[in-house]
Amino acid sequence: MSQFNPNMSKEQLVNDFRAVDPSYNGMSDDLAYRVITRKFPQYKLESESFEYNPKDESGIIDKLGTIWKDGYNKSLQGMVYEITQGKKKYDLGNYHPGIVSDIAAGVASFFQPLDFVTTAVGGGLGGAATKAVATKYVTKKLIQNGAKPKVAQRAARMAVKSNALAKTATSSAGGAGALGLYSGAGEALNEYLSDGTITPGKVVKAGAKGAVLGGMTGGTNAFLTDKGVNVLGRTFAEVGQFGTVAPLLEGRVPTPEDWVHAGGMVLGIKGVNMAATKGFDKLRKFKKYVVEPEISKQPIPEGLDVTVEARETGKRSYANELYENTYTDRKGKRKAKVLSFDKDNVQLRFLDTNEVSLVSRDIFSTYYRNKDRKKGLSPKELRLERESEIRKLEKELGHSSEVKEANRGLQRADKKGEKLPKRLKDQTNEELVNLRDKLTVEKYTEKALRDMKKNGIDMQKTRFSIFLDKMLPAPANKLLDVFRPARNQGSVSPVRRIYVAKVDKFVVDQRRTLSETFDLMSQFGFNAEKPTKAQVKRLAKDMKMNESDVANRYWELLPDAVEQGLTTPEAVGYRQISNFLFNRARESGVKVGYLENQIPRMLKQGLAEKIFADIYKISEMISKQSVKKGEEMLVKDLKNDYIDLIIQAMNNPEAFAKKRGGEANFLNRVIKKAIPSLSEETRETYDLIIKQVKGQNKGEELSPFKAMALMGRLTYGEVFREYGNLEKSRTYELPSKLYERDIRKLLGIYSSNVARRSAEVKNFGRKGEIYKKLLSEANTGDVPIMMELHNHVLGSIGYNQKYNLNPGIKDFMQKVMEWETSTKIALGTATAMNLSQFAISSALSAGYWRFTKGAYKYMTDKDFRKEVDASGGNLYKYINEMMGLSQQSDISKKVVGRLTDVSQFNRINSINNILAASTARVLIDDLVAISTGKRGIGLGRMGSKKWANNTLKKMGIDPSQIKQGKLPRSTIINSIGNFAVKSQLQKDILSDPLILNRPSWKPFLQFKSFGLRQYNFIMDTLKFDLAQGNFMPVLRLAAGGMATGALAIKAKELMKQLASGEKAYDPATFFETDAKEIVENIAAIGAFGFLGDFMMAGLEEGRSVTRALAFFASPPFMSDVSELFKFMGALERDYKNYQGDFIRRVPSRALRMTGSPLLKDVAKRLETKGLKQSRIEFLRGRRKSAIVDTIIKSETPEAYQQALEDMRNWNSTYPMYPILVTDIDYKAVIKRKMQKHKKRADI
Secondary structure, three states, X not given: OOOOOOOOOHHXXXXXXXXXXXXXXXXXXXXXXXXXXXXXXXXXXXXXXXXXXXXXXXOHHHXXXXXXXXXXXXXXXXXXXXXXXXXXXXXXXXXXXXXXXXXXXXXXXXXXXXXXXXXXXXXXXXXXXXXXXXXXXHHHHHHHOOOOHHHHHHHHHHHHHHHHHHHOOOOOHHHHHHXXXXXXXXXXXXXXXXXXXOOHHHHHHHHHHHHHHXXXXXXXXXXXXXXXXXXXXXXXXXXXXXXXXXXXXXXXXXXXXXXXXXXXXXXXXXXXXXXXXXXHHHHXXXXXXXXXXXXXXXXXXXXXXXXXXXXXXXXXXXXXXXHHOEEEOOOOXXXXXXXXXXXXXXXXXXXXXXXXXXXXXXXXXXXXXXXXXXXXXXXXXXXXXXXXXXXXXXXXXXXXXXXXXXXXXXXXXXXXXXXXXXOHHHOOHHHHHHHHHHHHHHHHHHHHHHHHHHHOEEEEOOOOOHHHHHHOOHHHHHHHHHHOOHHHOOOOOHHHHHHHHHHHHHHHHXXXXXXXXXXXXXXXXXXXXXXXXXXXXXXXXXXXXXXXXXXHOHHHHHHHHHHOOOOOHHHHHHHHHHHHHHHHHHHOOOOOOOOOOOOXXXXXXXXXXXXXXXXXXXXXHHHOOOOOOOOOOOOOOHHHHXXXXXXXXXXXXXXXXXXXXXHHHHHHHHHHHHHHHOOXXXXXXXXXXXXXXXXXXXXXXXXXXHHHHHHHHHHHOOOOOOOOHHHOOOOOOOOHHHXXXXXXXXHHHHHHHHHHHHHHHHHHOOXXXXXXXXXXXXXXXXXXXXXXXXXXXXXXXOOOHHHOOOHHHHHHHHHXXXXXXXXXXXXXXXXXXXOOHHHHOHHHHHOHHHHHXXXXXXXXXXXXXXXXXXXXXXXXXXXXXXXXXXXXXXXXXXXXXXXXXXXXXXXXXXHHHHHHHHHHHHHHHHHHHHHOOOXXXXXXXXXXXXXXXXXXXXXXXXXXXXXXXXXXXXXXXXXXXXXXXXXXXXXXXXXXXXXXXXXXXXXXXXXXXXXXXXXXXXXHHHHHHHOOOOOHHHHHXXXXXXXXXXXXXXXHHHHHHHHHOOOOOOHHHHOOHHHHHHHHHHOOOOOHHHHHHHHHHOOHHHOOHXXXXXXXXXXXXXXXXXXXXXXXXXXXXXXXXXXXXXXXXXXXXXXXXXXXXHHHHHHHHOOOHHHHHHHHHHHHHHHHHXXXXXXHXXXXXXXXXXXXXXXXXXXXXXXXXXXXXXXXXXXXXXXXXXXXXXXXXOO
């Protein structure tokens, strides 16, 4: 061998070694050189020592790529590549992974194709035939990956042999086999990679050692599983055991690196085994779960009593039968329909005259009968028929003699001193009818029970979360539970899932009533801003008024026209809407009386808010008062239960005063003491009520708490009630000036109340019986979750002290939220971001063609536009939720509303809502066509009937409703409205975590809900379609999202440039490459734009990424507090430095203090020369340091080219403050390194 020279060629060096060692003859030059330098590092050549290092990929996304590359290099597949190519596939010379990255790379190595097959096959090796198949299969895989046939066959044979031998010595064949085969194969390849040989003894020994370790960890896993240890705990135990035993088998002490290696090995094998044995099964289950409707019929859980629900269904069925029947007098001449009824009276509408009359139950029972009965029956004959009906019902229900007698006596049980009747002939006509009605309800109840047992009960599907429910220990799962959507919070018990299903149905029923009411309002012109000339002329003529006066007060005069019985089209339209709401409430089980030409009495918005705020203030005073003599309390803990005391008192003050006199005295004292401290409006209204009642009752004084109870019902009667103001008759009248008279506002509020109360009664019972029963059956941990969710159902979440800040703080925080909305949204760039919302919502879900077609049809098709407008999809306003701790004051509404109108935020929001509903309308037509076989188009399974039906179900439409290729109009309107609600991220109490909608947390989580909803919508859309083989949403997201995102960024840059007068320079360039992409995408698309805008503001003045993330995660108002202190400190410095001239710097600093992204840019126009120079020099220094740091991290030609590009980008924006080449040359790099070294040394 010639003398070694570092500059000699690789070929010469290899030939020299071949001359003395023939084993190198069978290797390529590259492989031989690698083997030589591994054994003898001193023979490395200068020509081969230069390594080209690509750009350091140290960002978040690229970090994952590096981990995968590191895993590939460590894998069997990577070893084969290194053998065949003479080098590792990925050069990671400058990559220094931490512990987590090292473990992750170990896991990733098992998921390379060859490693996956080896591990999976190893877990199932058994007989000779299986070993032969395994040997052949592994050999084939090695050859496919570039190994020479002889080497591949030898390595596979040795690996399989080692695995088979090891299995005979272990009891855990699955884990032992997988690790044994993998270890054997790894040893064979490693040895060949080192010196080009394979020693059977070493391979068998490595395989045996791997199998022993696999068997031990498998046994440990089985033992801990039996003891109930969770997956995370078992995995840690296995890693600890593996990392300790493996080095001991080699005769050495364990090191931290052993446990890191063990972590990657254990997690990798577990992952492969899971994927190979359970992966496809899990995938099938996941696909089924995603497509499965959220709510479906499921068997009644064992032990759950559903009698209460069946009874409520029975009552509703009986009442609706009563409403549907037509009744006649004895002679059959006058026909009537029942409008409403209670235990004392029946309200009838006579069909011949349309007259409404109230008759007693006794009169109704004696003289009125079903029209289908024989005409001319005498009262005695009618009675005999009813007795016969009762006997028939008793027989049908299987009542015993004792039950019959008990039921008959029950009708007179509340009449003390009277003998209870046991026979039917001893009962009055009214008692007979009541008994028949009771038995009819019981019959319907039995039928409802049978139906539930046969068909099941509505229940939410069991949630599917491997990470939270399977991997995490119970304490961690419970801790993270607060971040789940409300529908998934708590346990997976059937009771909670039944309750969630009822809340879901409540939301659907409520929206259905609202959308149908909105449709009617649109038809009759109640959604217009101004009346038409024809409407004004018509009303002026009917009311005999001047047209100009009518034009100015048209909407306030319409209620007068209704009450006067006028027949203008608008008055008739109002009556139709009122009748619709009456019927909807009645059929839902609400006990509501009918009044012809009634206009709801509601106090004006501002007055109602002030009165209710004062009631809230009184409730706070109550909690702090001590009880005096004569004020005996049934409430045990006044400090915590005072809200219940207020509700009970205001629900029925007369009954409360009689039954709970001591507490009534207590309330009277506290309220009387509080009156002088209340607002002027509340005191005036209080005095008017006292005065009016005194006049009506001939001098009788109304007690303070009764007067306050009446005020409560007049303001927010839907909160302080058990039955709601829909079911309360009007007792007192206040001066008309206190009432709202704009018929549009009245219809809006009244329909909202009817929708909520109707849905509540239908799903939870008139007195909440169904809810209370479910609550009593629920798990202890689920109770607070259900209670909070039910406060949303009742509409009392904003007034329950448990979920609210105290009134003083609440009012202050309300103003803070309004300020944040004004500055961050109205005076930010969110409008530009909102332009692209469709790309990640309606167009993403339904497709760009349907989106475009829907927009076109809305503009050109009048009937299509009416359906979309009627859906109510545009009723919701982001801005209200952003501001809303409570209803805003009139001033706040005007200021914030005006700002958001000027910025066009509200307009863009409305357009997005309309486009979403339009898109859904087109989508429904396509789905119906595909479902009925009229059309079958699309990629993958997009055109399949199954996909169409599943998508219809997801949109809340039962495909069985399709008749002759069409759906009912009401179903379509309701569905497209719901699509707009979901796709445009409108408030959804079940989809949001409860904490996001909790009033006490809203100031701290303001704006955060929109990004979360956007993420959830995208994920749900992708999962649903991918599970059915539809890949189009992924393509739409990639293509459409990027395109519209780029447009949004340009729009934002233009807004900032117009505001500042400077070319926009994106501070996101302070991020690493991948993080920059994330922020740009967040800041570019739809609702993510709100969050991105705030986050980008966090980078102003050169803040670090950490500061930006902290800015994003903290409440919006915290940044304003910080700006305020900075402003005050800056003013102090300016005054010291510039004396009287400091005032010139105030305007710019004041605008920056607002926190508004756009006003911060406007502030740049007002900067003095010194301020501007200081700002840009500071940014220049930050930018220069960031560029130099980029060079230091990689030290490659590419990194330097990128640095030059960054430099040019800066210089084009700020040509007067350039970064020079000398600022980033090798001297600057050395200087920066020395600075960093000094900092580290000074720690």
